[in-house]
Amino acid sequence: MIEVKNLTKVYKKNKKNILNNISFKIKNGDICLFCGPNGAGKTTTIKAIFKELEFKEGEITYNNKKLLSSSLKDFAFFPDSNNIPLSLTVKDYIQYIGTIYDIKKTTLKEKTEFLIKFFNLEEHKNKKLGELSAGWKKRAIFAGVLVNEPKYVFMDEPTANLDIASQEYFVQVVKKLNEKGVTFFITTHQIEDFSKINNHLIVINEGNILYDQYINPNKQNSKDIYLEHIKNTETNNDLLEKIYTEK
Numbered sequence: 001m002i003e004v005k006n007l008t009k010v011y012k013k014n015k016k017n018i019l020n021n022i023s024f025k026i027k028n029g030d031i032c033l034f035c036g037p038n039g040a041g042k043t044t045t046i047k048a049i050f051k052e053l054e055f056k057e058g059e060i061t062y063n064n065k066k067l068l069s070s071s072l073k074d075f076a077f078f079p080d081s082n083n084i085p086l087s088l089t090v091k092d093y094i095q096y097i098g099t100i101y102d103i104k105k106t107t108l109k110e111k112t113e114f115l116i117k118f119f120n121l122e123e124h125k126n127k128k129l130g131e132l133s134a135g136w137k138k139r140a141i142f143a144g145v146l147v148n149e150p151k152y153v154f155m156d157e158p159t160a161n162l163d164i165a166s167q168e169y170f171v172q173v174v175k176k177l178n179e180k181g182v183t184f185f186i187t188t189h190q191i192e193d194f195s196k197i198n199n200h201l202i203v204i205n206e207g208n209i210l211y212d213q214y215i216n217p218n219k220q221n222s223k224d225i226y227l228e229h230i231k232n233t234e235t236n237n238d239l240l241e242k243i244y245t246e247k
């Protein structure tokens, strides 16, 4: 279990807290959706968990002990498609991730082959990541994420820019891996993609947690719950009248 306790983050140039005393738990086996509008603080929270930034107050624990850098080997982050070495081939990328984790050469070779097969990447394995379409690139990224058999996978917008069939494919892969015991923490604006399988929903806005509950996805719709808490209050209809003036 990962526990975020009373986390507060401030940047000198911002007057308001970016994260305002937030607390939540990610339990083993969760598929947790972490949702909120642009700028809510989702990426900042993930960066704090991965020790990529200092925070002013608060604590993060892993299995009830202070989270240490050495424990991060149990976690994997699914990066944005622009933050990967686009000049590497799919095969080399998976192996590159494996070498970061010090996986033995023979094991890594075997594992790379299995991952390529699992994600149906055979046809693309010798292509550079930069040559792949958004969907195949994300499959290659997912393969890289799994190379170290992480217990916790953190995903930032995994289904953005994917066609409907690929979105569905990704959701099914998450479900299958979750059944094998992998815990998922997913930030997404595509809530409906995952709303059939998530058992936990956290809604954050302006650095505050507005909702944090375990749910039954067959009975409760995460998108509906989200919209109960995040309302669109922007109405500039009067300006529209000025832009489209009557002729």
Ligand SMILES: Nc1ncnc2c1ncn2[C@@H]1O[C@H](COP(=O)(O)OP(=O)(O)OP(=O)(O)O)[C@@H](O)[C@H]1O
Pocket (backbone or CB within 6 Å): 011, 013, 014, 018, 036, 037, 038, 039, 040, 041, 042, 043, 044, 045
């Ligand atoms: N290095 C920084 N310096 C100052 N402010 C920052 C910095 N990084 C992020 N912020 C601010 O922190 C707030 C939260 O940003 P964050 O990236 O966590 O939002 P998010 O919920 O992930 O948004 P999105 O859905 O758009 O990705 C934003 O107001 C952002 O401008």
